[in-house]
Amino acid sequence: MKRVFKPVELIVIAGKTGRVTIKYPFEGPLISQEFRGLIVISPEKCIGCGACVNACPPNALEMLESPDKKILRYYIGRCIFCWRCIDVCPVGAIKGTTEFELATNDFLDLYTYITHSRAHCTCGTGGEPVRMRRYVIEKAPIVENYASKCPDCRKKSLINAVSLRKVGFVGEEARTS
Amino acid sequence: MLCTAITLLAGTSLPVFLDGLERKLKAALQSRIGPPITQTLYDLLKLMIKESKQVHTVPYIILYFTSFISCALTSMFLITLYTITWDFMLFALALSLLMVSLTALTLIPLLIPNPFSYIGGMREVVLSLVNESAFVASVAIYIVSLHFKAGFSTPSTPHLLVVTIPALAIMFTSGYALTGRPPFDIAEAEPELASGVLVEFSGALLALYLYSNLLKRFLVKLFVATMLVTLIAGNGVLSVVLTCLITITLWILFTVISVTLGRSRVDLAPRTLAKYYIGLFIIPIAGLVVLAYG
Amino acid sequence: MEDNTVYINAPREHLVDLASKLFNDFTCSFRTCIGIDERPLNGHFSVTHVFTDDRNSLYVLLKTYAEAEAPRIPSITNVVPAADWCEMEAHDLLGIEFVGRDHYRLVLPPEWPEGVYPLRKDVPYDYRPRVRGVSERLSMSTELGVIPIGPYHPALHEPEYFELYVEGERVVDLKYRGFHVHRGIEKLAESRMNYQQINFLAERICGICGFEHSTCYALAVEKAAKLEVPERAQYIRSIVLEVERIHSHLLWLGVAFHFVGYDAGFMHTWRIREKIMYLAELLTGSRKTYGINLVGGVRKDINEEKKQKTLEVLREVSSEFKQLVEVAINVPQVRRRLVGTGTLPKEYAVKLSVEGPVARASGIDKDARRDLPYAAYKYASFKVPVYGEGDNMARALVRVEEILESISIIEQLLDKIPKGPIMLEDFEIPEGRIGVQVVEAPRGGDVHFVMTGRGRPYRWRVRAPTYSNIPALKIMLKDQPLADAPLTIASIDPCFSCTDRVIVVRSDGRIERLG
Numbered sequence: 001m002k003r004v005f006k007p008v009e010l011i012v013i014a015g016k017t018g019r020v021t022i023k024y025p026f027e028g029p030l031i032s033q034e035f036r037g038l039i040v041i042s043p044e045k046c047i048g049c050g051a052c053v054n055a056c057p058p059n060a061l062e063m064l065e066s067p068d069k070k071i072l073r074y075y076i077g078r079c080i081f082c083w084r085c086i087d088v089c090p091v092g093a094i095k096g097t098t099e100f101e102l103a104t105n106d107f108l109d110l111y112t113y114i115t116h117s118r119a120h121c122t123c124g125t126g127g128e129p130v131r132m133r134r135y136v137i138e139k140a141p142i143v144e145n146y147a148s149k150c151p152d153c154r155k156k157s158l159i160n161a162v163s164l165r166k167v168g169f170v171g172e173e174a175r176t177s
Numbered sequence: 178m179l180c181t182a183i184t185l186l187a188g189t190s191l192p193v194f195l196d197g198l199e200r201k202l203k204a205a206l207q208s209r210i211g212p213p214i215t216q217t218l219y220d221l222l223k224l225m226i227k228e229s230k231q232v233h234t235v236p237y238i239i240l241y242f243t244s245f246i247s248c249a250l251t252s253m254f255l256i257t258l259y260t261i262t263w264d265f266m267l268f269a270l271a272l273s274l275l276m277v278s279l280t281a282l283t284l285i286p287l288l289i290p291n292p293f294s295y296i297g298g299m300r301e302v303v304l305s306l307v308n309e310s311a312f313v314a315s316v317a318i319y320i321v322s323l324h325f326k327a328g329f330s331t332p333s334t335p336h337l338l339v340v341t342i343p344a345l346a347i348m349f350t351s352g353y354a355l356t357g358r359p360p361f362d363i364a365e366a367e368p369e370l371a372s373g374v375l376v377e378f379s380g381a382l383l384a385l386y387l388y389s390n391l392l393k394r395f396l397v398k399l400f401v402a403t404m405l406v407t408l409i410a411g412n413g414v415l416s417v418v419l420t421c422l423i424t425i426t427l428w429i430l431f432t433v434i435s436v437t438l439g440r441s442r443v444d445l446a447p448r449t450l451a452k453y454y455i456g457l458f459i460i461p462i463a464g465l466v467v468l469a470y471g
Numbered sequence: 472m473e474d475n476t477v478y479i480n481a482p483r484e485h486l487v488d489l490a491s492k493l494f495n496d497f498t499c500s501f502r503t504c505i506g507i508d509e510r511p512l513n514g515h516f517s518v519t520h521v522f523t524d525d526r527n528s529l530y531v532l533l534k535t536y537a538e539a540e541a542p543r544i545p546s547i548t549n550v551v552p553a554a555d556w557c558e559m560e561a562h563d564l565l566g567i568e569f570v571g572r573d574h575y576r577l578v579l580p581p582e583w584p585e586g587v588y589p590l591r592k593d594v595p596y597d598y599r600p601r602v603r604g605v606s607e608r609l610s611m612s613t614e615l616g617v618i619p620i621g622p623y624h625p626a627l628h629e630p631e632y633f634e635l636y637v638e639g640e641r642v643v644d645l646k647y648r649g650f651h652v653h654r655g656i657e658k659l660a661e662s663r664m665n666y667q668q669i670n671f672l673a674e675r676i677c678g679i680c681g682f683e684h685s686t687c688y689a690l691a692v693e694k695a696a697k698l699e700v701p702e703r704a705q706y707i708r709s710i711v712l713e714v715e716r717i718h719s720h721l722l723w724l725g726v727a728f729h730f731v732g733y734d735a736g737f738m739h740t741w742r743i744r745e746k747i748m749y750l751a752e753l754l755t756g757s758r759k760t761y762g763i764n765l766v767g768g769v770r771k772d773i774n775e776e777k778k779q780k781t782l783e784v785l786r787e788v789s790s791e792f793k794q795l796v797e798v799a800i801n802v803p804q805v806r807r808r809l810v811g812t813g814t815l816p817k818e819y820a821v822k823l824s825v826e827g828p829v830a831r832a833s834g835i836d837k838d839a840r841r842d843l844p845y846a847a848y849k850y851a852s853f854k855v856p857v858y859g860e861g862d863n864m865a866r867a868l869v870r871v872e873e874i875l876e877s878i879s880i881i882e883q884l885l886d887k888i889p890k891g892p893i894m895l896e897d898f899e900i901p902e903g904r905i906g907v908q909v910v911e912a913p914r915g916g917d918v919h920f921v922m923t924g925r926g927r928p929y930r931w932r933v934r935a936p937t938y939s940n941i942p943a944l945k946i947m948l949k950d951q952p953l954a955d956a957p958l959t960i961a962s963i964d965p966c967f968s969c970t971d972r973v974i975v976v977r978s979d980g981r982i983e984r985l986g
Contacts, residue, residue: 006801007437010735013794014206020742021209032749036756057668082671082762087770207738359732360804439804440732443954444640 048129229380339464506561695906813959826915935969
């Protein structure tokens with residue numbers, strides 16, 4: 001007989017739990033502090049190395065190259081909010097937030113651009129971002145003179161330096177560099 | 178005059194708000210907030226302004242709907258009058274109008290020219306056949322038995338045991354089944370397989386259909402409430418108010434029952450119900466025969 | 472023979488006999504077969520059949536080669552009926568012909584051009600054939616009524632297409648056409664992503680059981696490269712796997728109640744599930760698609776505070792769930808509709824190698840967590856529920872018990888979790904190795920096969936559990952009343968996204984949708 005009235009116990013269960021739904025846009029969303037939401041890239045800290053671009057699974061972060069600029073583009077539409085970019089960034093320029101209400105009327109809002117100007121070698125070639133050069137100089141014990149040249153010029157100046165010390169003079173062809 | 182106005186007003190507007198109350202109560206039992214009580218009103222109003230896709234049988238369908246609504250409202254009015262005057266003719270008229278209106282509403286699915294709606298409609302027709310007949314028969318037996326002696330009288334104890342209780346049992350069950358709540362909401366039950374009427378109606382026609390269903394629920398409960406009021410046989414305004422209150426209580430009770438149960442299977446439901454009714458009917462019929470000749 | 476994997480290279484003549492011996496005499500479960508285009512490596516196509524010997528915890532890989540021009544391999548479908556679908560998939564995607572059976576198009580859409588085999592190495596991953604869509608007609612039969620379910624229907628959760636042939640209210644036959652959500656994941660992984668990125672792709676194969684796909688992939692690669700993953704990472708993986716299992720079973724239970732009409736049960740089950748979702752977010756950072764798996768370990772740790780919160784949540788869930796199940800199973804309509812419907816007898820279940828709760832409800836004692844232990848399961852003791860009736864109620868009860876067992880497993884593992892690092896630093900993945908791993912997903916055993924290449928897998932094959940369970944539907948739905956059909960289809964817990972997962976993606980403009 002008791003089993004027949006078991007279904008009515010539902011009322012007891014409902015009474016104990018009360019109402020669990022919330023009136024969402026009018027009350028805050030139910031997320032915890034651990035929630036992975038939007039990322040924010042700080043333009044001051046970013047050195048334009050491209051580690052995040054390599055790590056991003058859906059290619060939301062892309063590097064656009066042009067002769068005088070290198071632009072990091074973040075497209076929210078593709079982002080899966082995995083925060084791998086935050087893991088691999090060497091300078092900690094990317095911060096994660098708990099924001100997820102990202103809908104917008106204008107799709108251009110979904111793109112964020114960080115522009116880096118290129119630092120060229122004296123011969124005119126090459127071009128890593130200025131900040132990346134400064135970062136490398138800061139982190140590694142390299143003389144500025146060496147770091148601001150492109151690999152070809154570096155090779156030539158190394159040959160010049162060795163030649164100067166070994167032979168006492170620099171050869172004709174090498175002098176032009 | 179005043180009575181007519183009040184009855185009509187209550188009869189047309191009360192079902193809508195009671196349905197809103199039902200949804201709120203259902204939500205509370207399911208641990209959620211649920212829609213506001215006026216939600217059903219908003220739904221009906223919104224449906225009226227939407228475009229509707231018509232089928233060629235629409236004039237007949239509208240005819241059936243209007244006949245249902247008019248018969249239902251008149252029946253409501255008459256049964257309310259009955260609780261004031263206890264005149265058997267009023268009851269007889271009200272009951273016949275109830276039969277006409279229920280039949281009209283049940284036949285509507287058969288007018289839709291869509292083979293899948295037909296499957297759902299047939300399920301509903303089969304279920305209604307069983308339930309409607311049981312409901313009408315039980316109400317008839319009950320009231321007729323009260324009017325056996327000249328005029329109306331409250332039932333005596335042996336009468337109570339033999340006729341009232343089984344008749345009320347049948348009335349409750351068939352009344353509940355007629356309102357189309359789980360476990361008997363079979364027609365529209367599994368829309369991925371075969372749907373009933375709701376698949377073809379849209380716009381104002383759908384609003385009309387939903388409203389008719391609400392009226393049907395209210396009408397059925399009103400009848401059951403009247404039967405309960407006969408047990409006290411008050412007079413005048415007291416009876417009307419009591420009937421109204423009991424109707425509302427019944428609505429709430431049915432809601433709670435419907436939340437705690439699941440949906441029965443298409444072929445199981447009519448068979449189980451039929452067996453149950455036939456079993457129960459034998460008691461009052463036998464009892465009446467004995468009482469009449471004893 | 473290596474670790475727990477046995478490699479057998481079989482010449483074509485002996486393939487069927489060997490397969491038959493493995494399947495019938497040694498009662499191995501057949502898991503899947505994988506077609507590989509090895510023409511850049513050794514100029515041949517190959518087909519590998521994967522069996523697992525559950526009682527001895529062994530994987531058995533049976534490999535045959537076929538020549539590059541018109542590859543033909545004998546079909547083992549006559550002795551192993553479970554191999555039907557995967558052979559057809561190899562045929563559709565690689566063009567390998569199987570001798571001894573008739574072929575039909577399974578995975579690719581009907582208008583796909585003949586002769587273009589997407590998984591061959593010479594077809595680029597963003598190849599888009601110029602085709603016109605063909606609309607199909609519903610096969611109208613004169614004696615039997617035909618009821619189509621899907622592919623798009625507001626009441627269904629995922630696209631699938633069933634054609635039920637009915638006589639009155641009884642189903643007499645069933646035709647299934649799936650693979651509507653076939654997305655080209657395997658081709659994408661082989662062409663464009665590196666090892667670590669594929670974890671995230673694998674997670675999105677399915678919305679409900681994503682984490683076990685990414686774990687299975689990571690474990691397969693680690694097996695192939697013989698990496699020593701830190702113990703703490705394995706524990707965390709097992710804990711999150713069990714959290715996923717609880718959430719998936721609760722989801723299914725709610726949906727089953729909804730199908731029976733008992734909406735109050737649905738709401739309350741999902742209310743309990745909400746606590747688990749919050750727990751998952753606390754532990755991993757996201758309610759679903761957890762994104763913490765990497766080859767070599769995990770990305771997020773469990774500290775003391777999270778551990779206490781987990782135990783608290785699990786205690787609440789356990790008591791509320793037990794009370795709810797008691798109430799819900801006693802609702803007369805739920806009982807009457809679940810008991811005795813959709814029966815799958817044991818012989819068919821064995822022949823079709825069904826997986827997961829479907830198998831355990833038909834009397835087959837099969838569970839990859841116990842038979843082929845992986846991650847940290849060897850440190851936890853748990854019971855595997857097996858019922859004999861094989862009807863819908865048995866499948867429901869198996870899942871209910873599994874939830875309670877999962878809660879117990881998580882508590883045991885949290886108790887014993889060792890300290891240490893959670894990620895392997897500095898490792899290399901050599902080329903040309905093979906790793907196969909079976910992980911017990913909520914729906915059954917999920918198989919990932921990885922053949923390593925340079926920087927990315929050379930071949931990655933996923934066989935989701937629902938893949939094996941759908942052919943069993945034909946038997947379950949025969950002679951059943953029509954009203955039980957949706958419930959029976961739902962009772963195998965179909966996850967069509969898992970099943971389909973491979974068709975070349977039609978990208979819209981520059982965006983390539985992944986997975």
